[in-house]
Amino acid sequence: MPTFLGPYSYDDYPTSTPNKPVKISQIKLSYANPLSQVNLGDIVALNGIVIEAIVKVVTAFEGSSLPSMTIGSNTLPAKYLTEESVDFEVEGIYKKSIFEPVISNEQPRVYWNPNGATAGELLIFLIFSEP
Secondary structure (H helix, E strand, O other): OOOOOOOOOHHHOOOOOOOOOEEEEEEEEEOOOOOEEEEOOOOEOOOOEEEEEEEEEEEEEEEOOOOEEEEEOOOOOOOOEOHHHOOOOOOEEEEEEEEEEOOOOEOOEEEEEOOOEEEEEEEEEEEEEOO
16 A cells, blocks of 8 residues: 655645634622623624633522523623523533624623522633634
8 A cells, every 4th residue: 555645735735724812711600699790701802703601500509499591792691502501400511612703892791690599509611712
């Protein structure tokens, strides 16, 4: 079997690929946090890409009613993650791949309502790239 597969010119393969730095924003919420809109890290600039949203339920939530939460932007509250995406009664990691380019500067936000929960804690991560 021949091992030589050439000849190839440098035009066949790109010599440089554009790399974008990736950032991770993190916040921690629990049953004790009041109803709020919490900024999730830095503003994502124009031409950045929101890659993934991750929610880790560290301690399962308990109480008369479960919390509600969405992850979105300053303009669309459920842009990246809807209420149905996380089961607050089950500890675990919930991920949603997004890969959405940002068409204007936007502030990622978590819209949180504890709804009378008496126990529970979660971590929220948003992974995005710089332009």
